[in-house]
Amino acid sequence: MNVGVLALQGDFREHIIALGECGVTGKLVKTESDIKAVDALIIPGGESTTISKLASAFGLSDLISNRIADGMPTYGSCAGMILVAKSIIDPASDQETFGGIDMQVRRNAFGRQTESFEMDLAFKSISGAPIRGVFIRAPWVESHGPDVEVLSSIEISGVTHPVAVRQGRAMATAFHPELTGDNRIHRFFLEDVCKK
Amino acid sequence: MSKANEAQVGGARVKRGMAEMLKGGVIMDVVNVEQAKIAEDAGAVAVMALERVPADIRAQGGVSRMSDPDMIEKIQAAVSIPVMAKVRIGHFAEAQILQTLNVDYIDESEVLTPADYEHHIDKWNFTIPFVCGATNLGEALRRINEGAAMIRSKGEAGTGDVSNATTHMRKIGSEIRRLTSMREDELYVAAKELQAPYALVKEVAETGKLPVVLFTAGGIATPADAAMMMQLGADGVFIGSGIFKSGDAAKRAAACVKATTFYTDAKVVADASRGLGEAMVGINVADIPVPHRLAERGW
Numbered sequence: 001m002n003v004g005v006l007a008l009q010g011d012f013r014e015h016i017i018a019l020g021e022c023g024v025t026g027k028l029v030k031t032e033s034d035i036k037a038v039d040a041l042i043i044p045g046g047e048s049t050t051i052s053k054l055a056s057a058f059g060l061s062d063l064i065s066n067r068i069a070d071g072m073p074t075y076g077s078c079a080g081m082i083l084v085a086k087s088i089i090d091p092a093s094d095q096e097t098f099g100g101i102d103m104q105v106r107r108n109a110f111g112r113q114t115e116s117f118e119m120d121l122a123f124k125s126i127s128g129a130p131i132r133g134v135f136i137r138a139p140w141v142e143s144h145g146p147d148v149e150v151l152s153s154i155e156i157s158g159v160t161h162p163v164a165v166r167q168g169r170a171m172a173t174a175f176h177p178e179l180t181g182d183n184r185i186h187r188f189f190l191e192d193v194c195k196k
Numbered sequence: 197m198s199k200a201n202e203a204q205v206g207g208a209r210v211k212r213g214m215a216e217m218l219k220g221g222v223i224m225d226v227v228n229v230e231q232a233k234i235a236e237d238a239g240a241v242a243v244m245a246l247e248r249v250p251a252d253i254r255a256q257g258g259v260s261r262m263s264d265p266d267m268i269e270k271i272q273a274a275v276s277i278p279v280m281a282k283v284r285i286g287h288f289a290e291a292q293i294l295q296t297l298n299v300d301y302i303d304e305s306e307v308l309t310p311a312d313y314e315h316h317i318d319k320w321n322f323t324i325p326f327v328c329g330a331t332n333l334g335e336a337l338r339r340i341n342e343g344a345a346m347i348r349s350k351g352e353a354g355t356g357d358v359s360n361a362t363t364h365m366r367k368i369g370s371e372i373r374r375l376t377s378m379r380e381d382e383l384y385v386a387a388k389e390l391q392a393p394y395a396l397v398k399e400v401a402e403t404g405k406l407p408v409v410l411f412t413a414g415g416i417a418t419p420a421d422a423a424m425m426m427q428l429g430a431d432g433v434f435i436g437s438g439i440f441k442s443g444d445a446a447k448r449a450a451a452c453v454k455a456t457t458f459y460t461d462a463k464v465v466a467d468a469s470r471g472l473g474e475a476m477v478g479i480n481v482a483d484i485p486v487p488h489r490l491a492e493r494g495w
Contacts, residue, residue, distance in 0.1 A: 004281075006459060007220070008220070008242060009219070009220040009221045009457060010216075010221075010458050011216040011217060011218055011219060011271040012219060013218070013219075014216065023231070023257070030457065030458070033293075035472050045216070045217045046217050046218075046219070046221070047217065047221060047241040047242070047277055047278075049236065049239070049276065049277060050221055050239045050240070050277075050453070052241060053237075053238075053239040053453075054453070054454070054457055055431060057239075057450075057454065065216070073213055079217070090276075092236060092275075092276045092277075093236075093237065108276065111298075112278075112297050112298045112299075112300055113210075113214055113278065113298075113299075113300035113301065113324060114205065114206070114211075114295065114324055115203065115205060116214060117203035117204055117205045117210060118203070118204050118207060118209060118210060119198060119202045119203045119204060120198060120202065121200060122200045124412060130198075134209055134210060134213055135203075135210075135356065136210055136213050136214050137214070137278065137300070148365070151268050152198070153197070153198070154198050155198070155199050179209060179213045179216065180209075
């Protein structure tokens with residue numbers, strides 16, 4: 001299986017390293033022909049407005065949207081979660097998403113960089129030690145449709161906010177497993193989400 | 197379910213991780229809301245809010261300080277991308293002020309007039325991450341030792357002359373490559389010569405890279421400049437005066453963003469370079485007397 005990492009902007013190299021630790025040689029993709037050649041796609045952390053503007057400037061947005069809609073396994077972390085959402089609350093001007101998961105996300109939901117944090121998370125389908133979630137100006141899932149499965153969530157003042165979700169062959173996390181050296185999330189994507 | 201009160205803020209991983217998310221992007225100097233919006237629309241990954249761009253600081257002279265909090269907050273309200281701001285080297289009280297404003301990154305910058313000619317800020321004391329300038333590997337590692345979560349090569353700000361940016365990026369890169377080729381027992385002397393902590397020197401020798409993200413800055417004015425600096429190993433680019441001191445700022449900003457992403461694709465960089473109007477006029481670094489060169493500030 002050819003796994004691509006969208007390399008328009010962000011921490012795409014860290015995803016390539018995480019894939020490598022799972023025994024998969026990931027490919028950096030940033031052109032139409034690159035994207036057509038992969039079987040699965042990871043959309044990395046980064047600045048979601050920048051990634052979406054570059055994707056649209058180079059005519060990649062529709063291609064990525066269509067491939068995700070056609071069932072290409074896709075995983076988005078942080079900015080990637082925003083980009084696979086059906087919609088964004090309060091988007092930046094003309095910011096578009098690729099879609100893939102029936103959810104609405106809130107950008108910078110936890111606040112600015114001073115509020116960026118890490119914490120242990122319980123993650124459905126992954127047993128053993130908790131997952132260390134690194135949240136950097138992270139989004140959360142504000143609302144989602146019935147077909148979306150919540151894999152992990154955080155409770156703030158009695159309100160539950162999903163921070164990891166999947167729908168069919170699309171998965172998203174508000175945090176960055178690629179920054180922790182723990183590759184269980186990537187393994188889950190490769191061994192479970194991609195094979196559904 | 198995980199409860200939010202278990203969260204840990206301000207650790208090295210979220211500070212350095214924030215810079216990881218900026219990689220492959222362009223950070224633009226802006227002096228007002230209008231420029232900040234142009235930068236965001238062009239695809240900037242962050243903006244640096246300041247009262248005068250380096251070219252004007254250079255032209256007008258005088259003491260240059262942290263920006264007015266009102267001005268920074270207006271820019272924070274206008275854009276959703278991260279907002280950075282500068283403090284004078286060593287001026288920890290200016291940094292404390294920026295921390296209360298919740299800026300996303302603090303630049304302890306040689307572009308402003310230094311407040312301390314001996315000590316830099318102890319950056320570990322802050323939850324906000326810092327970026328600092330460096331002209332060589334030893335300087336970069338000293339800043340990282342003080343808590344910098346991101347490094348930018350200094351170049352010579354406000355000139356539009358990219359030559360010092362290339363000098364500093366090449367210098368940092370070649371000093372890293374030299375460390376990776378050394379015997380382990382040679383690293384002690386290397387640390388002494390670099391005037392940098394042994395533990396960091398050893399880490400760089402083992403990994404072949406800085407432990408934090410390395411951007412470039414100081415004199416980048418065209419898409420070609422950005423592409424060259426990326427090919428020289430920069431993780432991303434700061435553009436100060438180069439955009440808003442040029443003819444068509446919006447177009448030049450978008451062109452620099454494209455060139456930074458597709459830096460190995462000369463055809464994309466060529467297309468991005470077309471019809472940008474007048475570039476900033478600039479000054480040759482060689483014409484600036486050494487005491488007036490900003491890159492000399494920092495120790």
